[in-house]
Every structure is written in structure tokens, then in C-alpha cells.
Amino acid sequence: MSSSTATLTNHQVRLARRPEGSPKREDWSFTTEPAGEPAEGGVLVQTLSLSLDPAMRGWMNEGKSYIPPVELGAVMRAGGVGRVAASRNPAFAVGDIVYGTLGVQEYCLVAQDDIKRTGLVKIDLRAGTIGQWLNVLGMPGMTAYFGLMDIGLPKGGETVVVSGAAGAVGQTVGQLAKIKGCRVVGIAGGAAKCDWVVKELGFDACIDYKAGPAAVRDGLKAHCPRGVDIYFDNVGGEILDAVLAKLARGARIIICGAISQYNNTTPVQGPKNYLSLLVNRARMQGMVVFDYADRYHVAIAEMAGYLKEGRMSSREDVVEGGVAAFPEALLKLFTGENFGKLVLKIAD
Numbered sequence: 173m174s175s176s177t178a179t180l181t182n183h184q185v186r187l188a189r190r191p192e193g194s195p196k197r198e199d200w201s202f203t204t205e206p207a208g209e210p211a212e213g214g215v216l217v218q219t220l221s222l223s224l225d226p227a228m229r230g231w232m233n234e235g236k237s238y239i240p241p242v243e244l245g246a247v248m249r250a251g252g253v254g255r256v257a258a259s260r261n262p263a264f265a266v267g268d269i270v271y272g273t274l275g276v277q278e279y280c281l282v283a284q285d286d287i288k289r290t291g292l293v294k295i296d297l298r299a300g301t302i303g304q305w306l307n308v309l310g311m312p313g314m315t316a317y318f319g320l321m322d323i324g325l326p327k328g329g330e331t332v333v334v335s336g337a338a339g340a341v342g343q344t345v346g347q348l349a350k351i352k353g354c355r356v357v358g359i360a361g362g363a364a365k366c367d368w369v370v371k372e373l374g375f376d377a378c379i380d381y382k383a384g385p386a387a388v389r390d391g392l393k394a395h396c397p398r399g400v401d402i403y404f405d406n407v408g409g410e411i412l413d414a415v416l417a418k419l420a421r422g423a424r425i426i427i428c429g430a431i432s433q434y435n436n437t438t439p440v441q442g443p444k445n446y447l448s449l450l451v452n453r454a455r456m457q458g459m460v461v462f463d464y465a466d467r468y469h470v471a472i473a474e475m476a477g478y479l480k481e482g483r484m485s486s487r488e489d490v491v492e493g494g495v496a497a498f499p500e501a502l503l504k505l506f507t508g509e510n511f512g513k514l515v516l517k518i519a520d
């Protein structure tokens with residue numbers, strides 16, 4: 173089914189230059205185009221909400237990574253939830269709610285050949301809200317699930333430490349680890365975030381790293397008396413070193429991200445305490461969530477069940493202002509201003 177979209181306008185944010193350090197407004201350009209109409213087999217999606225992710229900073233850089241960089245002049249890559257505005261594809265009907273790599277723009281025209289690359293799939297809002305589909309049922313939740321379950325291999329009674337604990341990935345890691353019977357210690361910036369993960373999410377403790385390196389060391393000593401069995405690392409840098417110094421024998425470290433290093437203009441700070449891996453017969457392994465795409469449905473079904481049963485909750489931090497608000501909103505991830513999964517609302 174198709175409806176005419178010939179008169180619709182599409183505001184977009186494009187990568188104008190590769191940033192040095194923290195991205196600036198001049199690193200972006202703003203364009204306006206007709207939304208367009210789908211050709212045979214294609215779909216036009218109206219963006220409703222976009223996922224803002226720390227990984228976006230890496231996609232802006234030149235060089236080899238797990239995914240090609242965003243080209244200069246291209247619409248900035250972003251995952252999002254949208255509504256099908258026009259369709260010439262029998263798998264999608266006008267009004268369907270979908271998830272896909274929609275980009276920082278108000279409309280995403282997807283040709284038939286690009287449907288798979290865009291990862292366009294229908295989602296069911298009975299399983300979770302739009303925010304939750306970008307959070308616990310979306311990419312961050314999949315990262316938490318497969319990082320913890322496949323690499324962390326949690327066993328009941330083990331001690332799990334997770335940094336970025338109040339963020340998108342961290343909040344789900346901690347709650348899932350509790351469900352699996354572990355003792356969970358978060359690390360987050362500030363008393364409000366630490367209080368929330370303990371009081372609302374049920375973590376056993378949370379260390380405020382902004383109180384300084386000694387607070388991290390003392391907190392780990394106090395809350396992990398038998399050492400750390402699993403460390404889910406979202407931040408890298410000094411906190412990774414502090415946790416390395418507290419490993420239990422046979423520990424597993426999931427290298428999920430290193431947000432403390434993403435805006436560096438100097439080389440990435442590597443772990444000084446890596447010989448703790450040797451002493452403790454421990455293992456440190458990187459992960460990229462997209463490798464688990466063929467099993468997302470398993471994680472979604474399990475976590476949608478926890479949400480429904482009230483055993484898991486989620487927090488999203490929704491920024492209003494449409495695509496024009498994107499440059500400033502993205503920076504919140506690096507200052508820690510976001511409290512929960514950062515979402516940019518584009519339309520109702």
C-alpha cells in the first residue's frame with residue numbers, strides 16, 4: 173500500500189568534517205530535502221525517536237573499525253524507531269512501527285535492496301514502549317545480554333562489577349546479573365545515579381567514581397571482599413585499572429566500551445594492571461553486539477518477559493527538539509548529563 177508523500181519535507185543532519193576531540197556544532201551540516209516516495213519494493217519511514225549512542229563518536233572517525241566510518245557529507249548514522257509513512261513492500265504496511273538504522277533525519281527512504289542493510293524490522297509496542305525498544309529491547313539491551321551471558325558466563329553467588337551502571341547498557345547488565353543470582357556492584361558518576369541503581373534497580377552497591385580514584389579503590393575493597401568475578405567494562409581508563417587490581421581467580425572481563433577514551437586527542441590509555449590477568453588466570457574479551465543479531469529474538473523474548481513480570485525496569489532520558497537538537501544532545505553522553513538511555517525525540 174502506498175500513500176502520497178510527495179509534499180513531505182525531510183530535515184537531516186550530515187557529517188561535515190571529522191571532529192578533533194569533542195564534536196562541535198561546525199562538525200555538522202543541516203540539510204532539507206523532499207522526503208521522496210518509495211520505488212517498487214521500498215518503504216518510506218517517518219522517524220519517531222533516535223537512539224544516541226557513544227559509538228557514534230567512533231563512527232565519525234576515519235580508519236578501520238568494526239563498521240565503516242560515516243562518510244563526509246552523509247546523513248549521520250543512527251538507529252531509531254519510526255512509523256511506515258508509505259510502502260510498496262508487502263512486508264510493511266502504512267502505520268507499522270519499525271526499528272532500523274534510520275539516520276539523523278525526519279524521514280528515511282529505504283530501497284528494497286537496502287532493507288536488510290538498514291535492519292528494518294517491525295516491532296510490537298505491546299512488548300515495550302518506544303523508549304524500551306531503543307533501550308533494554310534494543311541495541312544496548314542486546315549488548316548487555318550477550319556480553320554478560322556469552323562472555324561473562326555468570327554463576328549464582330559471583331560478584332559482578334559494571335561501570336556506566338546508570339547508563340543504557342549498564343542498567344540492564346546489573347539487573348540481569350541480579351536475576352541470574354549474582355552480587356552486583358555498579359560504578360557511576362554522582363550520588364543521584366548511584367542511589368537510583370541501588371534503590372530502584374536493586375544493585376547491591378554502587379561506587380561514585382566522581383568522588384575520586386581512592387573512592388573507587390576503597391569501594392571495590394569494601395563491596396567485593398572476595399574479588400571481582402565478572403567486570404563489564406563500559407568506560408576503560410583508570411576505572412579498568414582499578415578493577416583489574418581486584419580480580420578474583422578465573423575472572424572474566426567484558427570489554428564493551430571505553431567511553432572515557434573516545435574524545436581523546438592523545439593515544440588511548442591502556443591497562444597498566446594487565447598482569448593481574450596472568451596471576452588470576454583471568455580473561456579479557458572484546459565484543460560487538462552486531463555479531464549476535466541472529467539471536468536477538470531470544471534475548472528480546474527473555475527480557476520482555478522480565479519487563480512484563482516487573483523483574484526488570486528501564487530508564488530513558490528523552491531529549492526534545494528534533495534533529496536540530498542532535499549535536500548538543502549527543503554531547504550529554506560524554507559529560508554524563510544523560511540519566512538512562514539517551515533518546516532524541518523526532519516526532520510524536
Ligand SMILES: NC(=O)c1ccc[n+]([C@@H]2O[C@H](COP(=O)([O-])OP(=O)(O)OC[C@H]3O[C@@H](n4cnc5c(N)ncnc54)[C@H](OP(=O)(O)O)[C@@H]3O)[C@@H](O)[C@H]2O)c1
Pocket residue numbers: 224225226227311312315336337338339340341342359360361362365406407427428429430431432433459460461462504505506507508509510511512513514
Ligand atoms: N561493544 C558493543 O557492541 C557496544 C554496544 C553498545 C554500547 N557499547 C559501549 O557501552 C558503553 C555504554 O554505552 P551506553 O549506550 O550504555 O551509554 P550510557 O552509559 O547510557 O551513557 C554514557 C555514560 O558514560 C559515562 N561516562 C562518560 N564519560 C565518562 C568517563 N570519562 N568516565 C567514566 N564514565 C563516563 C556517563 O555516565 P556517568 O554519569 O556515570 O559518568 C554517561 O552517562 C559505551 O562505552 C559504548 O561505546 C558497546
